[in-house]
Amino acid sequence: MLKRRRFQIALAMIVAITLLIGSNVNAAINNRTKTLIRQKIAPAYIGEDTETSTRLLENLLQRLDADEVLEVDEILAEEGVPGMGEMMLDARFQQVVARGLNPQKIKPREVALSMPVLKSRFEELMAEVQEMECFAEELPQYATIREYEDAFWEIHVASNKLQNAVRMTKYGDKLVNTALDKNLKDLSDDEIEQLEIDFGSLRQQLEDLNWELAEIKAELRINAVTLATEIVRESADFKERLRAAYVINFDGQQAVDFLRETEKEQLSRPLLKDPNILDSVMVSVNHARESAGDVATKSRLLYLGMHWWLRGRYGEGPEGFGLLKSAAALNSPMARFPLYMPAKPPKPTAPGSGSQATPRFDRRHHYIWMYEYRQFNEQQRTNSTTTIDKPETFRVTSRTKLSRFY
């Protein structure tokens, strides 16, 4: 009897312990997973090894519920890296765009996790743009050409961001539509709801905002020409007159072109909707050019020279590690133009300073002699892992022969 009693107590304890362990596995991530995050995933992300971090996250996601995903994000934040959705969104975008990964391979759960991140980025961007000074109820009237130049640069950067965001909405559409075609039984109702984000509507909002910026820029240009005209007539400072003459030449013409090419119905700003505005601006610009006299020509030569110099100094072509333009440039004047340029005005670094070199090529003549003959190969690595016994191997993906250098 005592033996039977002891057996019953032992059995009850075993069942209780089993239930306790089972419930702990389901309720929170275990220590092994936490270690994986801290010692593998976060370091891989920091080391820019997104292949590894994405692969580990993809495997992990299959075992987590929504609460556990939040817990993982907290641990990732402690390690100073973004959450799962953001990490996977950026890594997959790179893989799809740069390496041709088929979006079909991205699982619906992952898409559901990353789409809210994408949506909130668009919303943050739109909020940031609408906070810009030029969106104030009254358009700013600047006292110097330099302030107008800074405003134009800020608008240019914002417009580029909006255009990139519009392209990203199409990426979002593609992922969501691909996910919705699959079996969604493993997704919760909340996750399915994330797949129903209306990227079409977001795209329209981004495009509308970009258009507003274009109108604001046109109106600022008209105001800048007015200021510039005063300067070329009255200022004794030759540098200021050069700047002003450039604004008249370039920004004045841009404003005229914008008004000429845009239907009145598309415009919302009252000044630009004025039926006489185009004629008025053209007359202003022509008078301003006359006032500038030969400073206009000198300004044009200087700014054009500086523009082309910047391209030669900082521009990188698509081939030859940035030293060469595409092979099509040999035969097509159009193909000679595209270059990758820095997003912000660059500040050169002192050689040997330890920071990333700007420009990338301190002197092009230090490197161009390396091209064996007027032909170069683009190569692709053929093995994904390398060991001492299996070093990197490459195959030539394209070969370009140059009959003349430029």
Place this chain on the structure above:
Amino acid sequence: MALKYFDELLKRVTSEELKAIDEFVSEQDPYTIYTNLSRQSELRRGSLSEQPSSLEDTYSRRGLKWVMGLARLEYAAILGTFTTTPDPFVTVRPSPFELSAYKSLLLDAVRTHYWALMRDPQVKRATRTSPEDSGALSYSRRVGVTRKMLSALAKSSMSEMNPQQYRELAIWNRDLDGLQRGLLGIIRAYVNAMAVQQRTLTKTKEEREFAAACGMQLRAERYELKKGTAKVKTYGNTPAP
């Protein structure tokens, strides 16, 4: 392209305006140029090493003349590396305005290339190994453009150099000449071997193109050596002032 606009600008501005333009360019960070890059390659300092203008000199240079000088040098270097344009570093005609900057950048370029070549352990190997495996063709181009830079420097700066600088330049010239002869020798042997083999063996398109490129380099550099472009006798034999 930049030089086309700058050269035209120089024809139209007064000296006062040029001064204002120079200031205008100096005020903008992207147009800053660092010089004395060769100090990273120099094995030892010599009479041709760049001297700092002050204790605080960071070798950062600003202004239109530096901007033009660098553009002129890079343009000439492309001509000198890949074409048979004679005296490219003189042909590009630096303006009087930028000449001092151009010469400074040219000397820095000669120092960099010279010392990089002298310190490169692969260069000697390239004079003994088939060009297909050793980069002899690339090295020959590098030596070729360096000799052209040195030649232009000698012609333009002779009156400013002291005897020690002459001697050092002459030594560099001799070293580069010797190196080029070695490289051309191995390239010539390769081209001759290819010509013989071509009668009996089928060559791939790549092999034929490479041989053709070697042939072009031989012809171009033999012409330079024959003309004595790089072997500037004047400074080698100039007596001390």
